[in-house]
Amino acid sequence: MAESSHLSEAQRELIERARELGHDVLGPLAEKGQPGRINRPLVRALGDRGLLERVLPSEGAGSAVELCLLREGLAHGCTEAETALALQGLGGYPILRSARPEIREAWIPRLAAGEAVAAFALSEPEAGSDAAALALRADVDGDGFRLTGTKMWISNAPEADVYTVFARTTEGAGARGVTAFAVPRESEGVSGEALALLSPHPIGRLEFDGVFVGAEQMLGEVDKGFGVAMETLDLFRPSVGAFAVGMAQAALEAAVSHAARREAFGRPLSEFQAVAHQLAEVATRVQAARLLVHHAAAAYDAGVRPVRQASAMAKLFATETAQHAVDVAIQVHGARALEKGHLLEHLYREVRAPRIYEGASEVQREIIARELFRETV
Numbered sequence: 516m517a518e519s520s521h522l523s524e525a526q527r528e529l530i531e532r533a534r535e536l537g538h539d540v541l542g543p544l545a546e547k548g549q550p551g552r553i554n555r556p557l558v559r560a561l562g563d564r565g566l567l568e569r570v571l572p573s574e575g576a577g578s579a580v581e582l583c584l585l586r587e588g589l590a591h592g593c594t595e596a597e598t599a600l601a602l603q604g605l606g607g608y609p610i611l612r613s614a615r616p617e618i619r620e621a622w623i624p625r626l627a628a629g630e631a632v633a634a635f636a637l638s639e640p641e642a643g644s645d646a647a648a649l650a651l652r653a654d655v656d657g658d659g660f661r662l663t664g665t666k667m668w669i670s671n672a673p674e675a676d677v678y679t680v681f682a683r684t685t686e687g688a689g690a691r692g693v694t695a696f697a698v699p700r701e702s703e704g705v706s707g708e709a710l711a712l713l714s715p716h717p718i719g720r721l722e723f724d725g726v727f728v729g730a731e732q733m734l735g736e737v738d739k740g741f742g743v744a745m746e747t748l749d750l751f752r753p754s755v756g757a758f759a760v761g762m763a764q765a766a767l768e769a770a771v772s773h774a775a776r777r778e779a780f781g782r783p784l785s786e787f788q789a790v791a792h793q794l795a796e797v798a799t800r801v802q803a804a805r806l807l808v809h810h811a812a813a814a815y816d817a818g819v820r821p822v823r824q825a826s827a828m829a830k831l832f833a834t835e836t837a838q839h840a841v842d843v844a845i846q847v848h849g850a851r852a853l854e855k856g857h858l859l860e861h862l863y864r865e866v867r868a869p870r871i872y873e874g875a876s877e878v879q880r881e882i883i884a885r886e887l888f889r890e891t892v
């Protein structure tokens with residue numbers, strides 16, 4: 516793959532293996548799933564193939580570059596598998612990094628094996644982009660806390676087995692008054708409902724009605740939970756870009772192949788400069804997005820902190836590029852791409868949400884701008 520010539524051989528092999536697994540093994544399992552619901556056989560297969568263990572390793576903290584390569588490769592072959600892997604990581608990483616040893620032991624091996632499913636519950640009806648405004652209460656009760664409130668648009672809810680929940684422990688303290696907890700779905704007082712999105716993404720709303728959590732379920736320390744959330748999002752943000760790059764690459768390849776074969780006015784579409792140049796532009800942008808993603812992830816792995824600006828650039832550019840790539844690929848295909856079940860119809864539904872979650876594009880621009888002007892104030 517010329518587009519991956521900057522990677523090591525082992526890295527190229529990893530992305531290629533993820534692509535193949537996505538196409539040959541995980542794609543057929545995804546087809547048997549129900550849109551909007553957790554596909555447990557798919558999660559189990561990700562565990563059996565050792566991919567979840569790479570995201571939630573029993574030793575160490577996981578590599579951002581590796582996460583990006585897995586997500587790009589899987590996205591090319593099977594977006595549902597890509598999403599299942601990412602969500603398991605997002606929900607499990609705070610437990611891996613910040614749980615008491617007994618809680619970590621109770622969940623991480625099962626999450627890495629794909630036997631249990633995790634979710635990351637930060638957003639609320641009145642706290643999305645401004646996550647520090649979250650209001651779900653954690654009131655002290657004996658040697659634990661009681662959680663009361665609502666979480667909204669939580670991937671893998673309401674069926675996940677364990678939720679990383681971010682709750683308000685100090686009123687009026689914004690990001691400095693949030694505490695994180697690992698909450699099993701089975702806990703008394705937890706309920707929820709599935710939500711149907713444009714994409715097949717499993718997602719729902721969660722209600723916490725005085726749910727008791729012991730102090731040992733805390734992730735990190737009291738009032739330090741926002742840091743737990745940010746540590747997780749710092750690792751995952753470039754990899755949202757990798758998901759987008761995988762989708763964009765799949766769309767580009769479909770468009771190139773179609774344009775080379777489909778004839779109109781007595782010649783292949785590829786011989787119309789208006790078509791070929793659009794694809795040249797897309798190919799250039801996709802490769803630029805890939806390099807931004809790998810740069811941000813490599814900086815993260817090298818211990819550069821903060822990686823905020825590089826991550827924001829990677830996520831912003833890759834997700835916006837993927838939207839454009841899928842749109843151009845559909846235009847090149849004409850009507851057939853809009854038929855239900857066509858790869859591009861599927862990607863058109865999948866490509867929209869990453870521009871909103873884990874920081875909308877406008878929020879990423881805010882982050883980049885803040886860094887630009889940091890030195891001037």
Ligand SMILES: Cc1cc2nc3c(=O)[nH]c(=O)nc-3n(C[C@H](O)[C@H](O)[C@H](O)COP(=O)(O)OP(=O)(O)OC[C@H]3O[C@@H](n4cnc5c(N)ncnc54)[C@H](O)[C@@H]3O)c2cc1C
Pocket residue numbers: 634635636637638640642643644645667668669670671712716718868871872873874875876877878881
């Ligand atoms: C598919 C999907 C999966 C999700 N999964 C999860 C999950 O697993 N866990 C979880 O906790 N949450 C999850 N979310 C929620 C997601 O994090 C929020 O949707 C996101 O933070 C945006 O919040 P909001 O939707 O409330 O939009 P709002 O915060 O209301 O923002 C709406 C729009 O306002 C604009 N805007 C907001 N802030 C600014 C700003 N500072 N400057 C300029 N413009 C701005 C942007 O255009 C933004 O899109 C998911 C969402 C989706 C769509």
